Amino acid sequence: MPAEPFGTIFEPKPGLLRTDQAAWDCVQKCREALRIGTVPAPIPVDQWIENPLGIRFGITDLSHLGEEVLGAAFVRDREILISDRITHEGCFRFTCAHELAHMLLHRRHAAVFHETLELPSLQATRLERQADRFAAAFLMPIALMERELVAVCQDEELDSDYCLTELMMPTVRSEWLWRAIFLPQIMRRFGVSKTAAIIRCRDLRLIDQPAREFMPIRFENVLREPARAPELANMRIRDGRPVVCPPPPRDQYRG
Known part of the structure:
Protein backbone atom coordinates (compact mmCIF):
# COMPACT_ATOMS: atom_id res chain seq x y z
CA MET A 1 0.00 0.00 0.00
CA PRO A 2 1.20 3.56 -0.64
CA ALA A 3 2.75 5.43 2.26
CA GLU A 4 0.86 8.65 1.53
CA PRO A 5 -2.54 9.08 3.22
CA PHE A 6 -4.53 9.43 0.03
CA GLY A 7 -4.48 7.99 -3.45
CA THR A 8 -3.24 9.12 -6.82
CA ILE A 9 -6.61 10.18 -8.26
CA PHE A 10 -8.86 11.33 -5.42
CA GLU A 11 -8.59 13.40 -2.26
CA PRO A 12 -11.18 14.38 0.37
CA LYS A 13 -13.10 17.57 -0.11
CA PRO A 14 -11.93 20.62 1.88
CA GLY A 15 -12.72 20.36 5.57
CA LEU A 16 -12.36 16.58 5.70
CA LEU A 17 -8.60 16.23 5.35
CA ARG A 18 -7.90 15.77 9.07
CA THR A 19 -10.72 13.27 9.54
CA ASP A 20 -9.64 11.29 6.48
CA GLN A 21 -6.04 11.37 7.70
CA ALA A 22 -7.06 10.06 11.12
CA ALA A 23 -9.04 7.21 9.54
CA TRP A 24 -6.19 6.26 7.21
CA ASP A 25 -3.64 6.42 10.06
CA CYS A 26 -5.81 3.99 12.02
CA VAL A 27 -6.10 1.63 9.05
CA GLN A 28 -2.34 1.72 8.54
CA LYS A 29 -1.71 1.15 12.25
CA CYS A 30 -3.86 -1.98 12.11
CA ARG A 31 -2.19 -3.21 8.92
CA GLU A 32 1.29 -2.78 10.37
CA ALA A 33 0.38 -4.37 13.72
CA LEU A 34 -1.11 -7.39 11.95
CA ARG A 35 1.84 -7.54 9.55
CA ILE A 36 -0.30 -7.76 6.43
CA GLY A 37 0.93 -6.32 3.16
CA THR A 38 -2.38 -5.23 1.68
CA VAL A 39 -5.42 -3.76 3.38
CA PRO A 40 -8.34 -6.14 2.78
CA ALA A 41 -11.74 -5.16 1.48
CA PRO A 42 -14.07 -5.22 3.23
CA ILE A 43 -12.12 -4.03 6.25
CA PRO A 44 -12.90 -6.26 9.28
CA VAL A 45 -13.73 -3.33 11.53
CA ASP A 46 -15.27 -5.31 14.40
CA GLN A 47 -12.23 -7.60 14.55
CA TRP A 48 -9.74 -4.74 14.34
CA ILE A 49 -11.47 -2.87 17.18
CA GLU A 50 -10.47 -5.74 19.48
CA ASN A 51 -7.20 -6.68 17.83
CA PRO A 52 -4.94 -4.82 17.23
CA LEU A 53 -6.63 -1.68 18.62
CA GLY A 54 -7.16 -3.26 22.03
CA ILE A 55 -10.69 -1.94 22.60
CA ARG A 56 -13.26 -4.21 24.22
CA PHE A 57 -16.13 -4.98 21.87
CA GLY A 58 -19.55 -6.52 22.33
CA ILE A 59 -23.01 -6.93 20.83
CA THR A 60 -25.82 -6.50 23.33
CA ASP A 61 -29.20 -4.97 24.17
CA LEU A 62 -28.79 -1.18 24.35
CA SER A 63 -32.46 -0.29 24.78
CA HIS A 64 -31.75 1.01 28.29
CA LEU A 65 -29.78 3.84 26.65
CA GLY A 66 -32.66 4.75 24.33
CA GLU A 67 -34.90 3.03 21.83
CA GLU A 68 -32.99 4.42 18.84
CA VAL A 69 -29.47 3.79 20.12
CA LEU A 70 -27.47 1.58 17.74
CA GLY A 71 -24.08 1.83 19.39
CA ALA A 72 -22.20 3.26 22.34
CA ALA A 73 -18.58 4.14 23.05
CA PHE A 74 -17.37 4.11 26.66
CA VAL A 75 -14.14 6.07 26.43
CA ARG A 76 -12.77 5.55 29.94
CA ASP A 77 -13.53 1.83 29.88
CA ARG A 78 -12.21 1.50 26.32
CA GLU A 79 -15.30 -0.41 25.28
CA ILE A 80 -17.59 -0.28 22.25
CA LEU A 81 -21.03 -1.90 22.34
CA ILE A 82 -23.29 -2.41 19.34
CA SER A 83 -27.04 -3.03 19.50
CA ASP A 84 -28.15 -6.61 18.96
CA ARG A 85 -31.14 -5.27 17.02
CA ILE A 86 -29.05 -4.32 14.00
CA THR A 87 -29.74 -6.82 11.22
CA HIS A 88 -28.20 -5.06 8.20
CA GLU A 89 -24.51 -5.89 7.81
CA GLY A 90 -23.70 -2.49 6.31
CA CYS A 91 -25.39 -0.69 9.19
CA PHE A 92 -23.56 -2.90 11.71
CA ARG A 93 -20.16 -2.17 10.18
CA PHE A 94 -20.81 1.56 9.86
CA THR A 95 -21.97 1.76 13.48
CA CYS A 96 -18.78 -0.01 14.59
CA ALA A 97 -16.63 2.50 12.71
CA HIS A 98 -18.76 5.43 13.93
CA GLU A 99 -18.25 4.46 17.58
CA LEU A 100 -14.55 3.89 16.90
CA ALA A 101 -14.39 7.50 15.72
CA HIS A 102 -15.79 8.72 19.04
CA MET A 103 -13.25 6.58 20.88
CA LEU A 104 -10.28 7.94 18.91
CA LEU A 105 -11.27 11.52 18.09
CA HIS A 106 -13.57 12.73 20.85
CA ARG A 107 -12.00 11.55 24.10
CA ARG A 108 -11.81 15.10 25.46
CA HIS A 109 -15.47 15.85 24.84
CA ALA A 110 -17.20 13.14 26.86
CA ALA A 111 -16.65 9.82 28.63
CA VAL A 112 -19.64 8.12 26.98
CA PHE A 113 -21.09 8.52 23.50
CA HIS A 114 -24.48 7.33 22.32
CA GLU A 115 -27.55 8.79 20.64
CA THR A 116 -28.94 10.32 23.83
CA LEU A 117 -25.68 11.92 24.98
CA GLU A 118 -26.40 15.32 26.54
CA LEU A 119 -23.99 17.61 24.77
CA PRO A 120 -24.84 21.08 23.49
CA SER A 121 -26.83 20.47 20.32
CA LEU A 122 -24.45 22.21 17.92
CA GLN A 123 -21.43 20.43 19.35
CA ALA A 124 -23.21 17.07 19.33
CA THR A 125 -24.18 17.55 15.69
CA ARG A 126 -20.61 18.44 14.76
CA LEU A 127 -19.18 15.41 16.56
CA GLU A 128 -21.73 13.02 15.08
CA ARG A 129 -21.08 14.36 11.61
CA GLN A 130 -17.34 13.96 12.05
CA ALA A 131 -17.86 10.41 13.33
CA ASP A 132 -19.92 9.61 10.22
CA ARG A 133 -17.17 10.96 7.97
CA PHE A 134 -14.50 9.01 9.85
CA ALA A 135 -16.56 5.83 9.54
CA ALA A 136 -16.95 6.27 5.78
CA ALA A 137 -13.23 7.02 5.37
CA PHE A 138 -12.20 4.07 7.57
CA LEU A 139 -14.40 1.56 5.75
CA MET A 140 -13.67 2.99 2.29
CA PRO A 141 -10.12 4.44 2.28
CA ILE A 142 -9.25 6.38 -0.85
Missing part, protein backbone atom coordinates in the same frame (compact mmCIF):
# COMPACT_ATOMS: atom_id res chain seq x y z
CA ALA A 143 -6.39 4.07 -1.80
CA LEU A 144 -8.73 1.08 -1.64
CA MET A 145 -11.49 2.92 -3.47
CA GLU A 146 -9.14 3.59 -6.37
CA ARG A 147 -7.98 -0.02 -6.39
CA GLU A 148 -11.50 -1.44 -6.34
CA LEU A 149 -12.88 0.98 -8.94
CA VAL A 150 -10.23 -0.22 -11.38
CA ALA A 151 -11.08 -3.82 -10.46
CA VAL A 152 -14.77 -3.16 -11.13
CA CYS A 153 -13.94 -1.87 -14.60
CA GLN A 154 -11.84 -4.96 -15.29
CA ASP A 155 -14.42 -7.40 -13.94
CA GLU A 156 -17.28 -5.75 -15.85
CA GLU A 157 -15.16 -5.33 -19.01
CA LEU A 158 -15.66 -1.57 -19.02
CA ASP A 159 -13.68 1.11 -20.82
CA SER A 160 -12.18 2.41 -17.57
CA ASP A 161 -11.05 5.83 -18.81
CA TYR A 162 -14.44 6.53 -20.38
CA CYS A 163 -16.60 5.14 -17.57
CA LEU A 164 -14.69 6.67 -14.64
CA THR A 165 -14.86 10.04 -16.39
CA GLU A 166 -18.55 9.59 -17.19
CA LEU A 167 -19.30 8.90 -13.51
CA MET A 168 -18.44 12.54 -12.77
CA MET A 169 -20.95 13.86 -15.31
CA PRO A 170 -24.61 14.62 -14.43
CA THR A 171 -25.85 12.50 -17.35
CA VAL A 172 -28.27 9.60 -17.79
CA ARG A 173 -25.34 7.34 -18.69
CA SER A 174 -23.60 8.33 -15.47
CA GLU A 175 -26.74 7.69 -13.42
CA TRP A 176 -27.06 4.24 -14.98
CA LEU A 177 -23.42 3.41 -14.29
CA TRP A 178 -23.87 4.41 -10.66
CA ARG A 179 -27.14 2.52 -10.23
CA ALA A 180 -26.41 -0.63 -12.20
CA ILE A 181 -22.71 -1.19 -11.58
CA PHE A 182 -20.67 1.06 -9.33
CA LEU A 183 -22.88 1.62 -6.27
CA PRO A 184 -23.79 -2.09 -5.98
CA GLN A 185 -20.13 -3.06 -6.41
CA ILE A 186 -18.91 -0.52 -3.83
CA MET A 187 -21.56 -1.75 -1.39
CA ARG A 188 -20.56 -5.38 -1.91
CA ARG A 189 -16.79 -4.91 -1.95
CA PHE A 190 -16.68 -2.67 1.13
CA GLY A 191 -19.62 -4.11 3.06
CA VAL A 192 -21.48 -0.81 3.36
CA SER A 193 -25.00 0.49 2.80
CA LYS A 194 -26.05 2.55 -0.20
CA THR A 195 -26.24 5.65 2.01
CA ALA A 196 -22.68 5.17 3.26
CA ALA A 197 -21.38 4.58 -0.27
CA ILE A 198 -23.08 7.76 -1.51
CA ILE A 199 -21.69 9.79 1.40
CA ARG A 200 -18.17 8.59 0.65
CA CYS A 201 -18.34 9.15 -3.10
CA ARG A 202 -19.78 12.64 -2.59
CA ASP A 203 -16.82 13.49 -0.33
CA LEU A 204 -14.17 12.75 -2.98
CA ARG A 205 -12.59 15.22 -5.42
CA LEU A 206 -10.00 14.93 -8.18
CA ILE A 207 -6.50 15.76 -6.96
CA ASP A 208 -5.59 17.70 -10.09
CA GLN A 209 -9.04 19.35 -10.34
CA PRO A 210 -10.24 19.94 -6.75
CA ALA A 211 -13.44 21.62 -7.91
CA ARG A 212 -14.47 18.45 -9.74
CA GLU A 213 -16.53 16.05 -7.64
CA PHE A 214 -16.43 12.28 -8.09
CA MET A 215 -20.21 12.02 -7.73
CA PRO A 216 -22.29 14.89 -9.17
CA ILE A 217 -24.22 16.75 -6.49
CA ARG A 218 -27.63 16.04 -8.01
CA PHE A 219 -27.09 12.29 -7.62
CA GLU A 220 -26.82 12.58 -3.83
CA ASN A 221 -30.60 12.37 -3.55
CA VAL A 222 -31.50 10.95 -6.97
CA LEU A 223 -29.65 7.68 -6.34
CA ARG A 224 -31.57 7.09 -3.11
CA GLU A 225 -34.85 7.05 -5.05
CA PRO A 226 -36.26 4.72 -7.74
CA ALA A 227 -35.04 5.35 -11.28
CA ARG A 228 -37.29 7.65 -13.30
CA ALA A 229 -35.54 8.41 -16.60
CA PRO A 230 -37.05 6.07 -19.23
CA GLU A 231 -33.68 5.61 -20.95
CA LEU A 232 -32.32 3.83 -17.87
CA ALA A 233 -34.43 0.75 -18.58
CA ASN A 234 -32.82 0.29 -22.00
CA MET A 235 -29.19 1.04 -21.11
CA ARG A 236 -26.64 -1.68 -21.85
CA ILE A 237 -22.85 -2.00 -22.08
CA ARG A 238 -21.52 -2.12 -25.63
CA ASP A 239 -17.77 -2.14 -26.30
CA GLY A 240 -17.16 -1.22 -22.68
CA ARG A 241 -19.44 1.82 -22.68
CA PRO A 242 -23.07 2.42 -21.68
CA VAL A 243 -25.43 2.99 -24.59
CA VAL A 244 -29.19 3.21 -24.94
CA CYS A 245 -30.47 0.21 -26.86
CA PRO A 246 -33.90 0.48 -28.49
CA PRO A 247 -36.45 -1.90 -27.01
CA PRO A 248 -37.22 -4.96 -29.15
CA PRO A 249 -40.09 -4.38 -31.59
CA ARG A 250 -43.45 -5.73 -30.60
CA ASP A 251 -44.65 -8.80 -32.44
CA GLN A 252 -47.02 -7.33 -34.98
CA TYR A 253 -48.51 -10.74 -35.70
CA ARG A 254 -49.33 -11.62 -32.11
CA GLY A 255 -53.08 -12.18 -31.93
